Amino acid sequence: TKWVLSFGDGSAEGRADMKNLLGGKGANLAEMSNLGLPVPPGFTITTEVCTYYYDHDHSYPPELNDQVRAAVARVGELVGAGFGDAANPLLVSVRSGARASMPGMMDTVLNLGLNDETVEGLANSAGGDRRFALDSYRRFIQMYGDVVLRVDHAAFEDILEGVKDTRGVSLDNELSVEDLEQIVSLFKEEVERETGQPFPQDPEAQLWGAIGAVFSSWMNDRARTYRRLHDIPASWGTAVNVQAMVFGNMGETSATGVAFTRDPSTGEKVFFGEYLINAQGEDVVAGIRTPQLLTKASRERSGEDKPSLEEAMPAVFAELERVYQALETHYRDMQDIEFTVQRGKLWMLQTRSGKRTSRAALKIAVDMVDEGLITEAEAILRVEPSSLDQLLHPTLDPEAVRDVIARGLPASPGAASGKIVFTADDAERLAKLGDKVILVREETSPEDIHGMHAAEGILTSRGGMTSHAAVVARGMGRPCVSGAGHIRIDYRKGEMSVLGRVFNAGDVITIDGAAGEVMAGAVATIQPELSGDFGRLMVWADGHRRMKVRANAETPADARTAREFGAEGIGLCRTEHMFFEDDRILAVREMILSDREKGRRAALEKILPMQRQDFVELFGIMTGLPVTIRLLDPPLHEFLPKSDEDIQAVADVMDADPEHMRRRASELHEFNPMLGHRGCRLGISYPEIYEMQARAIFEAVAEVKRDAGETVTPEIMIPLAATRREIDILKALIDRVAAEVAQASGLELHYLVGTMIELPRAALRAGEIAESAAFFSFGTNDLTQTTFGISRDDSASFLDDYIEQGVFEKDPFVSLDRDGVGELVQIAAERGRKTRPDIKLGICGEHGGDPSSIAFCEEVGLDYVSCSPFRVPIARLAAAQAAI
């Protein structure tokens, strides 16, 4: 087996489409080599080695050793140096590289191959620059010590700061050769003290140490958390990239930088990035020094005075421009690139499709269609449906008063207010309690991911647009302001100060990630516009999808929002929500607590006009569109009065004894209400309830017809049926009421009676149920609950354990379980269609707004999905993607 693939010198054994085997980074390094771009030579150890490593008790395939040795030798030949050669040493970088970019794993070890001897050789080949060689060596010990040998990196920082203090200098580059020699030996002592072993001097041992660290980082906590949040399977594994070092820290003609071929925040077609002169790779990303801008235009726009790369190194910039344009045309997508300039020569270290805000994703996709680079269908596939959420995020109300306390970089758009927290753990803890929080850090690291996820927004005092905080926040769709340099954070005291004002943990602030502003207190926000690029992409998506998208809505406000977002009808109107409105609940309780039909009917008489009015409004908003109305579903248990006050109130209107009421309430109490007296079981026991609801619906249809001349065809839906008989009984009742209303109004009424499929038995008996039901709507919330036998309300206590241990890949209440619940859906669809070929099929569980579940619905051939109003655009896009 070939476990190692080489690249560099204008050719490569891999290609861009070999991401599964080579990881993203490795595949793209190979592709860039094949394109003839300047890539330092190197090789990729495949993800299959990672799989082997975990299948074989952390050991490697026997052939690996020889293959790695040969690949190292080849790299040495190409650059004219030898691994471990004291006179002319080959140095390499070692980086992880999974299929999807994954912060949280071991990132990088640079300068590997340095030891007490080769450091002198490096000084020689750098024209006698010992300072540079020693600085590289101390960086290597520090990085290797930290990520491979697991020596606390703060220990190295302390040593470094200590030496700087005694020398009375504040910047690294003010240290003398002797200082660096001292730091190197103190670093080595620290390693020996912490690990009990001297710092490894053998380059081969160093290399295998780094390779092992990459593979074991695949299973560290941070990587696992990241995979869980991003649905990345553990089985993918990571590759390892070993590449000849090039140095951006060889003096003033050297530099390192990161760039995007278009603006990752706005999507604008401008080359965008940052660089540092005389610095090494990770300095830009880590946000340690504030970087300079790449283009003259962006420098002028920002009012920055340090020269741009375009001005400082015009020839290099011209070459970089040529390269980035070639990359964008080749990949037909916005690229995120890393480069290093070693003594005036440009080297490309990475290219990948760039992370971007959803606004940028949209603009880039739409622009690229206009530029003729991609097709409409490709543009549809370029935008992650769930990322549209970001576009639906609020922005600051321009009228609102703002007390701006600091400015930073507009790292990720959206506005958010919340309480200040200073640690990721606090963010997570308070968010679980329902607080909105803003995570405030000097800078973030992969350890903070869970807190960034829990926070409404992120604020950092250091770091640029490509800092960890900025990149991750954009990916997550969290507003972020980074590098707000005037903010001083004191983690120990739990406070931040800015120009003399002090804010404590728990104080509310607002950040505007689009403007880069930080404000005291909460500032009013407004909802965004849904036109422009968003509108165009949605029109394309609508042209490509087969399934209709409806909304789950019952209030007029929700129904209006749903229509604004493009819903094509209502797929689920939960009538019980109407029962909870203001004074109605009293009448509802009166109805429930009556022990006789007569009393119930009297109470229902009070509810009827209100319910009818609800439907009149709903039909008005949904003119010309289908409206599916579900008859009462929840257990009456949920409506019972609990406090003495509530019981007294019902007793008063009913002119009854409160004690009697209390007894009746306790009779109706259920131990397992979700499997209890609910759904169509209510209609069977208390037909007068469904009768009232059917009457309200039909009278509303008649009223709308009479007053507005509109014909509405309601789809009346029976919940939680398990048998055909239930539907037959209730359908007869509905038909009878329809006939009565038709007779009384003299109008012809059109309607459908159908059922939800929420129980495994209903799915299995769908063939006969379809004889009575004109449509099925899959209630996958209940169907998931009843298929797994897991309570929707009480599963949180063990769900994390189940996901952690791989029993569930994802929460089955969020993403449809294709294997089990999905099979039931499929069976029901097939059997239903067999009986009634034109049966209408839809889904109205939460899964109707989940992109991967929507893809499943397309496979099964459902006619529509229905989801909450805010997810309608997501569903429209996901349905289009599923159909392409």
Ligand code: PEP
């Ligand atoms: C369902 O069960 O999927 C459903 C839509 O109904 P509810 O969530 O109201 O039980």
Ligand code: MG
């Ligand atoms: Mg249900």
